[in-house]
Amino acid sequence: MRRLGILAALLAACGGSGTVGGSSNGPSGTVGGTPFSPAALAALAAGPATCQVSDPTGQTSQKIAVNAAAVAVTFATYSGICADFASPFCAFHQDAREVTLLLAALDFAGGTARVVPGTYTLTTDVTRPSFNLGTGTATVAYATSLATGPSCAPLGDGGAAAVAQGTLRLDALDSAHAAGHVELTFSDGGKLSGDFSAPVCAGLAPDICAITAASGSCPGTPACK
Secondary structure (H helix, E strand, O other): OOOOOOOHHHHOOOOOOEEOOOHHHOOEEEEOOEEEOOOEEEEEEEEEEEEEEEOOOOOOOOEEEEEEEEEEEEEEOOOOHHHHHHOOOOEEOOOOEEEEEEEEEEEOOOOOOOOOOEEEEOOOOOOOOEEEOOOOEEEEEEEEEEEEOOOOOEOOHHHOOEEEEEEEEEEEEOOOEEEEEEEEEEOOOOEEEEEEEEEEOOOOOOOHHHHHHOOOOOOOOOEEO
């Protein structure tokens, strides 16, 4: 469940638990067919680290070295998202709504990947990064929304998360917070727009290479909270 592809395990509810008061402190819109204003938002940073991965260009079947760094930002109607990510098991929440952004930087040229401020166009396929062939680098910007019912079962088309088109503008990123702006339209018709300033989840240092190798799959049945 929630098998998302390269680096996309960071999308599996992996933010922090900074509480915000209304849409003035976070994006608002419609998620899962209902109005959405986050009760909590936060960010998680991973890397940089050098990993051995399958060649995303498809030019070779052998593993290649890539230095990777990423940041994920989650907006949710529930709190305690950091605790969810710290657990080795995935978790869903009852009657919940969440939106998660992923911005990843990849360096195939022996350098160190860095997630930097800028405006990024979202991809609808997280396995297809945007390459800069002149520098041997690539970026991935991706976003999903997820709505669950009273039994924690995901709602929507086949229980899948709704993928977004649009833009993510990252204005600032440091060890304490990630800030920027989003304009998102989801595959189920939902929309999200606005500024965000999310605290970075403290004390967590996810192994970005292990996350990539696991392809974002949960190691069992997700917990229901």
